[in-house]
Amino acid sequence: MHSNGQFLKDVAGFLGSYYTGLALMNAVAAYLLWRRSKQPALALAWTVFSAAMMILAGLALSGEERLVPKLPSAVTSLVNQLSGPVLYTLGTTALLTVLFVFRRFFVKPMVAWTILNGMLLLMGLSMADANFASIVMKPDNVPIVGLVFLLAFFTWVATKQAVVNDDRIAQGLPPMEKLDDEKVLVWPDLVYTELICMVAVSAFLLVWAIFLPAPLEEPASSVKTPNPSKAPWYFLGLQEMLVYFDPWYAGVVLPSLVIFGLMAMPYLDFNKKGNGYYSIAERKFSYLTFQFGFLELWITLIILGTFLRGPNWNFFGPFEYWSPYKVEVLNNVDLPQMFWVNLLDRPLPRAPQGSGTLAQIGYILLREAPGLLLLGAYLVILPPLLAVTVxxxxxxxxxxxxxxxxxxxxxxxxxxxxxxxLRWTLNLKYLVSIPEFSLNF
Amino acid sequence: MAIGETIRNSQIWKSIFRHPMPLDRRNRIVVMLTNFFLHLHPVSIKKQGIALSFTWCMGGVTFFLFLVETVTGVLLMFYYRPTLEWAYNDILALRDVTSLGILRELHRWGAHAMVITTWLHMYRVFLTGSYKPPREFNWVIGVILLLLTLLLSFTGYLLPWDQLAIWAITVGSNMARATPFLGYEGPGQQLLTVGGIDMITDGSDARFGLLGARFVGEETLNRFYVLHCIAIPLAVALLLAIHFWRVRKDGGISGPL
Incomplete structure (x- = not known):
């Protein structure tokens, strides 16, 4: 690791152009607000913001410790101290819930634009932190930063249209998509759009390829295990699940179920409404189920696994140095232990020496009875119970x-x-733990 | 222009494009019907079906990225040998010696982008409810294409043969070791014995089938190379053809009824 002063000099060029880009972006926005939307007051506000970004760009370009804009160390160390898997998961859940419940407010262009600028500014300030930058600027992590912004943008695009459509449907009007019912010729209207898209994507890819070299580490060695060892980024949600489940479930059964569930989706969703246009109100259940699985479980776990899991898969705050010596206390207990030993104050049921296979299996079943009964109730009794209620x-x-x-x-x-x-509240390791058959759940 | 006129009236030109330039309505229709590449499209389409705010263009971009990956992939194959002796050195040479030294960058970033655009495409299809009848089965094909896209990316991840590559593949493929019944550390594999001899060992389980060995080695490199360059792309190409064909047969791009 080089000193912080050297680091700031290294990123000065990047941060300078970053803030300049932010300034240009807002200058264009201000111009459009002034000329196109005739809102001079708003235009002035964004012009001021743009000018402020230009000043930040100048400060960042200096590369001087005392000038480069960054988050105060009190803030970064507080964030590091507070953050952990529990707060991260609860925080993202709360955030997504707020965004969903108050979606009418958040889809307003000015609100979204303010949030985008806030995110970009926060990102820029964080980039002046060596620890943050070293993780985020890792070549293979850059796409995930892009993914976060793209998902935010497209979710906004979709929600905005869904809100409008839901209002129209409530008034008995057809969705917006119905209005452009007239037909146009594919040549030129679609073919040209496709051509422009291809040129734009090619240009984007070329710029990306020129400015960011593909990673290449030392030659492969089967004896030198890197710490942390991570799967490719799109599988990091699965790797994060390994904290809570054994590989047979987190790495094999759950991913298979995800694929199967996605395939089954069109055959399970019997709701005929909301076909071919953006809508939330007409299909709230399927919308919320999908978003919970996609945004909350798949995407946020990938972000957690990529940016916040360091050596030994320990949790690290966004501004924390990835020390391989960080120790986390593991005092997780299996359910049989909790039930027989802690609750009933008895030893775990164990087959007497020399008993037959059947007796041994019987004792295993007895030992695991609490977990097996709970799981049975969850998977066998709950569905019919829900069928007659909710x-x-x-x-x-x-x-x-x-x-x-x-x-x-x-x-x-x-x-x-x-x-x-269960893990966070009761330190539960496994509900069912049958090492005799490598079956832990 | 006289030269342009001469070319367009030549026998060669007319043998390739059997109609005049698509400048008027009639020829704009004809071009869609007589050009092989354009005939994937319908002749006319509802205006909302091509609105960027509706489609995000993500399916098209994904397909374009697949073409980019094919072209850059073929070029990379000229330079790369999938053996322990050469793999890493060839990648080094690609960076330091070859002209157009961004070939691998284009391929790698294109691959990452393709995973992302596939997700965004499916996200759009979900949010517009476009998987609903009559498009259920095309969604299923799309899910298989998603799986194949991830496998393409995963198999390609190993090929540079650096630390990043083998350990990512080791972590990823270790999961297969725990496959129920078929992995030698998986639940229930103890049941698959014949005459007291285990059928599922570290030399015969699901992970061995994936890697071609007990650990990520030269056999794995060869296996992943063949999967990455031939087997999976062929499967993707076939499914893409069906996917596009079904878009047309299921009534074109979705829209409110």
Whole structure:
């Protein structure tokens, strides 16, 4: 690691152009607000912001410790201290919930623009931190930064249209997409659009390839294990699940279920509304289920696994140095231990010496009875129970098989957050632990 | 222009393009019907079906990136030998010696971008409810294409044969060791024995089938190379053809009824 002064000199050029880009972006926005939207007051506000970004650009270009704009160390160390898997997961859940509930407010262009600028500014200030920059600027991590902004942008685009459509449908009007019903010729209207897209993507890819070299580390060595060893970024959500489940479930069964569940989706969603246009109100259940699985479980876990998991898969705050010597206390307990030893104050049931296979299996079942009963209740009793209560309408419309597939997929998806909560609150390691058959859950 | 006129009236030109330039309505229709590459499209389309705010253009971009990966991939194959002796050195040479030294960057960043655009495309399809009847099965094909895209990226990740590559693949493929019944550390593999001899060992389980060895080695490199350059791209090409064909047959791009 080089000194912080040297680091700031190294990133001065990048940060300078970053803030300049921010300034230009807002100058264009201000111009459009002034000329196109005739809102001089707003235009003035963004001009001031743009000028402020130019000043930041100058300060960043200096590369001087005392001038480069950055977050105060009190803030960064507080963030490091506070952040952990629990706060991260609860925080992202709360954030997504707020964004969803108040979506009418957040889709307003000026609000979204302010948030975007806030995010970009925060990103720039954080980049002046050597630890933050070293993780975010890792070549293979750059696409994930892009993914976060792209997802935010496109979710905004979709939600904005859905809000408008939901209002129209509530008034008995057809969705916006219905208005442009007239037909146009594919040549030139679509063919030219495609050509422009191709040129734009090519240009973007060329610029990316010129400015960011592909990573190449030392030659492969099967004896030198890097710490941390990470899978490719798109599998890091699965790797993060290994904290809570054994590989057979987190690495094999759950991903297979994700693929199966995605394929089954069109056959389970019996709602005929919302076909071919953006809408949330008309399909709230499928929308929320999908977003919970995609944004909350898949994307946020990838971000956690990529940016916040360091050596030994320990959690590190965004501004924390990835020390391989950080020690985390592991005092997780299995459910049988909790039930027999801690609660009933008895030893774990164990087959007497020399008993037959059947007796041994019987004792294992007895030992694991609490977990097995809980799991059985969760997967076998809960679906029919839900069918006559919360999901009564669903069950009537879906029929037995489709309902059972849907409810079991839902329950298995929820097994992840439930296991997380059990781990955080009760330090539960496994509900069922049968090392005799490599079966831990 | 006289030269342009001469070319367009020549026998060669007319043998390739069997109609005049698509400047009027009739010829703009004809061009869509007589050009092989354009006939994937319908002749006319609803205006909202090509609005960028509706489509995000992400399916098209994904396909374009697949073409970029194919072209840069073929060029990379000229320079790269998938053996322990050469793999890493060839990548070094690609960076330091070869002209157009951004070939690998284009391929790698294109691959990352393709994973992202595939997700965004599916995200759009979900948010517009476009997987609903009659497009259910095309969504299923799309999910398989997603899986194949991830596998393409995963198999390609190993080929530079550096520390990043083998350890990412080691971590990823270690999961297969725990496959229920078929992985030698998986639950239930103890049940698959014949006459007291284990059927599932570290030399016969799912992970061995994936890697071609007990650990990530030369056999794995060869196996992933063949999967990456031949097997998976062929499967993707076939499924893409079906995917596009079904878009047309299921009524074109979705829209409100």
């Amino acid at each position: 999901f009564r309408g669903f069950f009537a419309k879906m029929g037995f098989i489709r309902y059972m597939v849907m409810s079991n997929l839902m329950l298995l998806m929820l097994s992840l957050p439930l296991k997380m909560i």
